[in-house]
Amino acid sequence: MSREVWPGKPYPRGATFDGTGVNFAVFSQVATRVEVCLFDPQNPSKEVERFELQAMTDDVWHGYVPGLEPGTLYGLRVHGPYEPQKGHRCNPYKLLVDPYAKALHGEVDWSQPVFGYTLGNDKQDLMRDERDSAAGVPKSVVVGDYFDWGNERRPDVPWRKTVIYEAHVKGLTMRHPKVPENQRGTYAALGHPAVIEHLLKLGVTSVELLPVHAFADDSFLGEKGLSNFWGYNTLCYFAPEASYASRRTPGGAVNEFKGMVKALHAAGIEVLLDVVYNHSCEGNHLGPTLSLKGLDNASYYWLMPEARYYLDFTGCGNSLNASNPQTARLIVDSLRYWVEEMHVDGFRFDLATVLGRMGKGEFSPSAPIFQIINQDPVLGRVKLISEPWDVGLGGYQVGGFPAPWREWNGKYRDALRRYWKGDENLAGEVGHRLTGSSDLYQGARRRPQASINFVTAHDGFTLHDLVTYSHKHNEANGEHNRDGADDNQAWNCGVEGETQDSGVTTLRERQKRNLLASLFLSQGVPMLVAGDEMGRTQGGNNNAYCQDNELSWVDWNLDERRLALLEFTSRLIQFRHRQPVLQRRRFFQGKHIWDSEYKDLAWFRPDGTEMNQEDWNKPFTRSLAFLLGGDAIPSPDERGQRIIGDALLVLLNAHHEPVRFTVPPPTQGSRWVIEFYTADDQRGPEEPVSSGHFELTGRSLAVFREVPAT
16 A cells, blocks of 8 residues: 655654654665665564655655554665765665664564675675565564653662662573562563562662663674673664563563663662663674664764774774764764653763764864763763773773763772782772772862772673682683683682682682772772672673673572672671761862861871871882771761761771781770671671770771760
């Protein structure tokens, strides 16, 4: 049949249902013709209708189809130049995913002709392939926007109170015994009361989800029987990944995701998304043609002067060019959609340095995308976190992002790992990292919360493996152990891998507690990786991106040792929440504030003497202490009142032998009590300190709190 198509409007982009029909709007400044293809919901590979978007306004092709409804499956075909040497790769034989699609149905089938060129031809990508790819491409889905949010409210957790929990939707929930089997590994599972109960007991305020934007598996992984588990291979920046929905109906993932957010918000927990706007799943010049490449390749991607090839700042074959206004608009529209329609609370930007590249590819903190986001009335109020590096020239930008961005602090991770395994020349570095990294952020008038502190992340060893393996063991990935980082700053405590040696296992548990205690006693924003609180292991695999199996899934069957670690971690986080001195909004000054009894920060040698510059410079300084004045907090509370909390004394000994510390005397009428001692997690809380000295076991940490003497 011949469907009636009205001119429609050039906005909003994508397919928008208004109650009586659907408006389509697609950008391409090189297209000569744009078609919309409709597909049979019962047989998604079968095209049932095709019509042309005949109206075009400012390079946006648009049309309105009355009577079309949510649930409709569609794809795009773009006619235009196929001239790879000039950066153009239009090919109407290749069905394209609408980059503004709100949902996708189906997966990429690599056995179908999804490449824009003829595979095996000597001319490679210069020879256009004219076979229809529709059977191998996911279909875009028209989605209605109704959802009953009820009285849902955003938690709006202040940065100083934020505790981030990095998790994978499937990895966290796939083995949870209290989640119904048919829900495990899904958005519904993450919003299940049993999972939320764990998060609340732990004390985290914000769940940061590994990518949930619809992504494509990699063909080379499929050949090995593996898959892209982490999902850093985005196909569509608006659609939630359908494989994480408990029901696989077209568009069903949208409402299930919203239901998860609603449940987490009801518990006071924020939802942050790890987003991958630095590259797409289309790869380099030999990659598939699935969406942006076939729409307007030269607008969306960074290209070399010889435009056939791509500039690759990511190591993934291509890089999105956020300095192009249309690419910037795609990114900002996507972000705004997830905030306004999906109600998420913020974002962590993977390889965020790519977004700040301008001109010839150099990074600038004044890049247009940063200014656009900062000025946006919607995005300016959500949490923004950068992974401040990429693989391009000048890519390491820790400390280089503009306010209000926060940054994954890779220097924090490296310093704390090296310190606790006993490396030398780290006293000054550790001092900066524990107190908010003022050397990185204070000069730019940023705050301690600019630093996202972490000792592990999804990429690398788990906490348990960090103290169990000195070398990566990635054989299961099928790359002969060549993949993954070689420099992990890990130490196996004397034996590579699991062991029954009680001395080694005791030391390992202590090292875990040392790292966790350091993390939650530091100024800045702590991030914990899901499962680290329970001693999760990946068997030494430090790059489990392709392991969608029990190697990556959190094991909830806890023995006594793992239960003890969970309890210790929960106590640490709850302690942090109670202590204002651990939530400072300004950097320390090393002096008395107001009429404080103590300096806001003082560092001590084990003999009780305040440290001087010579002490900081000694290469073998591994044992030190710091005292935080609970009555020396300069920032007032939300009502302008002075904040007074407890004074805390932290003793650190990364030396392998015991060290006797002289404990600074408490103020008059007060006494010190032990809250945590990593060498004996049964000691504390509030255990009295019996004398003015305390012997710290080798490689251990103790926390004292000042309380009234009576």
